Amino acid sequence: MIDKNACIGCPPVSRSPTAMATIRGFPDVAIMLYRTCKKPGGVVRLPAPKRAASGLGGMGSLVRNQAHVVNMHIGHHIRLARQMRKMTQGQLAEQINLTFQQVQKYERGSNRVSVSTLVLIAHALAVPVTYFFEGLQPDDKAADTTGSGLSAEGWEIAALVTGISRRALRRRLLSIAREIADIDAELNDPQE
DSSP: OOOTTSSTTOOOTTSOHHHHHHHTTOGGGHHHHHHHHTSTTOOOOOOOOOOOOOOSTTOHHHHHHHHHHHHHHHHHHHHHHHHHTTOOHHHHHHHTTOOHHHHHHHHHTSSOOOHHHHHHHHHHHTOOGGGGGTTOOTTOOSSOOSSSSOOHHHHHHHHHHHTOOOHHHHHHHHHHHHHHHHHHHHHTOTTO
């Protein structure tokens, strides 16, 4: 007899392993449950069930891209408000009980900020929650969501440049960017 309490994933006494596997969406693992669970103290790790299709009809990447733009917009505003308060990422993180790495991810837009965390950030930075959404258009498919004229790539470049601590390196990067812009202008010049 199988010790039903010996393994993670084993069914309670009232259900058979086959029934439990079927309930979890794994009809093919019933035999594995029997064979693996015979050993007291054994552990069964069931694979995660496959997710259903998103139902977005091929629009998933567009929705994800727009969400990323919104995340970057909010993150940019978090950074601006923090810098206006002359606060470090670590100081903000401490006030809202997070790590500075998490604040970095929010500011870059690589992690989505929950509403409750956004409220805490707004309180710590003494700005209204609506501040983070200023300039954001709900149907704005363009990457410029701040009215600055910068694309999402432009914001990413700006964020990377501000993250470089050495002034000499930032100046060198600016020089390289100017050279590239000049080359691009020459290649696109209609007079040639």
